[in-house]
Amino acid sequence: MPSSSTIISCTTSASAAASSSDPGPVTIISKCTIYPAATRDSERRCLCLQLSVSDLPMLSCQYIQKGVLLSRPPLPSHQLIPLFKLSLSRTLSHFRPLAGRLSTAPDGLVSILCNDSGVQFVHATATHLHTRQILTLHSDVHPCFKTFFEFDKTLSYAGHHRPIAAVQVTEIADGVFIGCTVNHAVVDGTSFWNFFNTFAEITKGCQKVTNPPDFSRENVFISPVVLPLPAGGPAATFSGDEPLRERIIHFSREAILRMKFRANNPLWNSDLAGGDSGLKPKSEISSFQSLCAQLWRAVTRARKFDDEVGKTTTFRMAVNCRHRLEPKVDPLYFGNLIQSIPTVASVGALLSHDLSWAANQLHQNVVAHDNATVRRGVKDWENNPKLFPLGNFDGAMITMGSSPRFPMYNNDFGWGRPMAVRSGKANKFDGKISAFPGRDGDGSVDLEVVLAPETMASLERDQEFMQYVSS
Incomplete structure (x- = not known):
């Protein structure tokens, strides 16, 4: 691979990419391959990274698609796009695995081959769109955002022959959207946003990277166990074809604190709570657990399971294991180091108890997920x-992804913080929720809620839930 060249295989076109429901097309101006900036051989910190017990299960998941909407840049397009390309190349010199490809050895172990094959860079325009138009409050997410990303419906297994990452820069009338797509078997949210933040930092002109990734592979998640895969790779575990609605629902810090107060001051009676009731939880239920409990109850109520006797519902959330392991793993560990915590309850119990009961179910599961539980989860997967x-x-599941703790708004590319964070089409189904921090950094939270249309309509009529939603 020519290390002295940053960009090769540039193409220019005027193709449009949009569905009939979009207000207008996104025009692809050019596509390029970006390689890591040239470095001394001694600075190439990794040649091959084995996928972990947390990485491998993601091979059937679609690539992560997240991006930020920025105000109008101070540079004209003919200067802005080369700046992005150069900055991305320099960023990749610190994140070389993203410019590699997946490789399966004869023994079945899957690794990232850091061979500098490059990432895809796309320059697009949608100058008929304005920020005030696509950030309309109290309505579904504008469909244009789904056209601002590469590799739609691409499973992570495809990283064997396709780029592990892609960046699409879409210029709109009064701003620019930077959409980043990364293989989910290579990164989790922590690693994804570290890469994105570093990209912004370098574009802004910083000479030293604040948070260099840690590529060590010395923890219990690195295992010799092989994941059996069908020839040609796995299939997606969800269809992705069902009709869906998607909304960004904002919760102020004050509203979340009100939910937290209710969660930590139970009202349920002892008959319903199995004898423990009336007592406060042994440890404080967090703000986010309180919000999750409120959402779990409201969505379950909106799904109208009243006539199904014994129906159970599951709330699944991902937890970061870096700080849960002993000894602790570097917070900047590169890769997936997450596990999923499912909390199961009967529909009847969930809806007949108050918020505190539901929040306590989630809370107890999270608190119990300590070093021993993490290690037990690894052993269970190996077996x-x-x-x-x-x-x-x-039809009764909710999956919570992402985190309000991720530094999504710490992305000043040189002319101010993002106006909004949005995602693409990837990994969306009825009940998929993603949590974003509020833009102001004041403890507020945005939930990206994806539901069946009839469920979303019922949720919007739920007064108990909507009283907490910012107007």
């Missing part, structure tokens, strides 16, 4: 290696 079952299989 039965399998792909992550992403989807809503019984």
Whole structure:
């Protein structure tokens, strides 16, 4: 690979990419391959990274698609796009695995081959769109955002022959959207946003990277166990074809604190709570657990399961294991180091108890997920290696992804913080929720809620839930 050249294989076109429901097309101006900036051989910190017990299950998940909407840049397009390309090349010199490809050895172990094959860079325009138009409050997410990303419906296994990452820069009338797509078997949210933040930092002109990634592979998640995969790779575990609605629902810090107060001051009676009731939880239920509990109850109520006797509902959330392991793993560990915590309850119990009961179910599961539980989860997977079952299989599941702790708004590319964070089409199904921090950094939270249309309509009529939603 020519290390002295940053960009090769540039193409220019005027193709449009949009569905009939979009207000207008996104025009692809050019596509390029970006390689890591040239470095001394001694600075190439990794040649091959084995996928972990947390990485491998993601091979059947689609690539992560997240991006930021920025105000109008101070540079004209003919200067802005070369700046992005150069900055991306320099960023990749610190994140070389993203410019590599997946490789499966004869023994079945899957690794990232850091061979500098490059990432895809796309320059697009949609100058008929304005920020005030696509950030309309109290309505579904504007469909244009789904056209601002590469590799739609691409499973992570495809990283064997396709780029592990892609960046699409879309210029709109009064701003620019930077959409980043990264293989989910290579990164989790922590690693994804570290890469994105570093990209912004370098574009702004910083000479030293604040948070260099840690590529060590010395923890319990690195295992010799092989994940059996069908020839040609796995299939998606959800269809992705069902009709869906998607909204960004904002919760102020004050509203979340009100939910937290209710969660930590139970009202349920002892008959319903199994004798423990009336007592406060042994440890404080967090703000986010309180919000999750409120959402779990409201969505379950909106799904109208009243006539199904014994129906159960599951709330699944991902937790970061870096600080849960002993000894702790570097917070900047590159890769997936997450596990999924499912909390199961009967529909009847969930809806007949108050918010505190539901929040306490989530809270107890999270608190219990300590070093021993993490290690037990690794052993369980090694005894039965399998792909992550992403989807809503019984119609009663909710999957919470992302985190309000991720530094999504710490992305000043040189002319101010983002106006909004949005995602693409990837990994969306009825009941998929993603949590974003509020833009102001004041403890507020935005939930990206994806539901069946009739469920979303019922949720919007739910007064108990909507009283907490910012107007």
